[in-house]
Amino acid sequence: MKRFEDLTEAETLALAIANEEEDSRIYATFAMRLRHDFPATAAIFDGMASEEDGHRRSLLSLYEKKFGRELPLITRQDVRGFLKRNPVWLAEELRIEQVRRQAALMELEAGEFYTRAAERARDTEVRRLLGDLALVERKHEAVAERLEQTHLTESARSGEDATARRLLVLQVVQPALAGLIDGSVSTLAPIFAAAFATQNTHETFLVGLAASVGAGISMGLTEAMSDDGAITGRGRPWIRGLACGLATAIGGLGHALPYLIPDFWTATSVAAAVVVVELIVIAWIRWRYMETPFTGALIQIVLGGLLVLLAGIFIGSG
Template identity: 60%
Template sequence: MRFSLARKRFKDLTEQEVLALAISSEEDDARIYRGYAENLREDFPDTAAVFDGMAAEEDTHRKRLIDLHEARFGSTIPLIRREHVSGHYARRPVWLVENLGLERIREEAAAMERDAENFYLAAAARTSDTATRKLLGDLAAAEAGHQSTASELTETHLSGDAQTEEDSRAHRQFILTWVQPGLAGLMDGSVSTLAPIFATAFATQDTWTTFLVGLAASVGAGISMGFTEAASDDGELSGRGSPWKRGFASGIMTTVGGLGHALPYLIPDFWTATITAFVVVFIELWAIAWIQNKYMETPFFRAAMQVVLGGALVFAAGVLIGSG
């Protein structure tokens, strides 16, 4: 509550403070674009060049705003940033966006310009002061100009072939870093935990005990798979990306795969829980086959046969051991 009360409402800002806010916002956006460019430069140099150009454009607008401030209010610019103003648009952290892929970064950059333009237009519509309205309108026009500049830079640096090549490279990186380890984890979690879960189920016919065994097997397998994937390859030579990202994907999906058919045993009735678990296993195995077909380009029938046959064998082993 103290933080909320400490923030100033936009409508209470003076014209000088609005101008100072615009200056700091332009400076922050230029730094964000340069951060994108630096992170993309090695793998996607053409898109990095686009963000370098957008950062330079932000610098140009910031300089014009500073010149205007000096002419109207002097050289001392008040310190006011987005986080100081209630209701002002916020930027997502660079570290959060840069981990979501090339296309997501491009979309975020476009959204940055739209957010700024829309905010200034809405702010201009709410003020009755002529000078303030003109100032906010000019800022909105500047942001709209940024969008045009971004399009021109994209056309200059990203030809059709270059963008197609970068998109293909980004898709391949997504497959290697997230899909492949995640799929391996899902397969391991779904198949390897079948035997201990159903062996326990048929040996004890105690749903709570079965759930605890399934929970332990799923979490343990997830931790093991996550650390194994992270330690197996640093990604430098193979190009598979960050080991921690791959380990996270593998560990989480392994746990999810095991928990899928462990959770039904929270149902007190043994046969209701077991039949529900059968259905969940069926869905899990077909989901794995679908992912293999969509992302790994494995023929669906072959993927289904491999996964379903392997799952059926492990499932049968668990049932036979538990029934004996």
């Protein structure tokens, strides 16, 4: 691996050409991957890819003029000092924030590279072009803003926000909500049955802990294996499984933890209060993200939870 200071002028230009080609292809890949769900943002990256390709052509013309048509093979991986890039463009799903952050790092790095290269150049024409490109890269954020003003209209931004919300609901909210409902409702019967059967808070807590953790593992695996998200657009299986499993365990632990309190009736009263809060939270999430009327969601979830709770108390008391 070579140091930047050891590069010849020809190698510096060849490296600049390779960098511009790589950046252009990355921006084009961003555009291709985002076009279906975020067409306006994809148009922004189309413009940025075109801008980088224009830089590449200018550098190639100057290289041919100064050094001929034989271009040495040198890339940023061959030179010390460049940041190692996280290939977010290869991820199954591209998050807009992650893409924009990557683009900002690329622009910053390119600006630093051209500034240093221009300072070392001895040929006036090479120095002029590298200096001009340094200024262009420094202003690349302004170019992106100009492209954004052109392509990302208010209606387009609103549409992309709606798409982002839909993806959030599909990939995170729905699996987590399913887990929270299962953990909060299905564990009521075994926990309160154990409570009224034994009237021992420690044993009840152990039953609740086992039921919550077991349900979390079961629901998480079921969700993760239900589909790979390739056709349904529901995202990475392990993210959905993790969201579902954690929400399930949390839902059950909410009314199991009060049984750490030694007094049985105090623990049971606190657990019952926690159950009420859990059911209200579930109803709110359904109203907020699933567009279910809050009153209807509250009645449905409270009625279901109450039936399960009574079943547990009845079984435990018998």
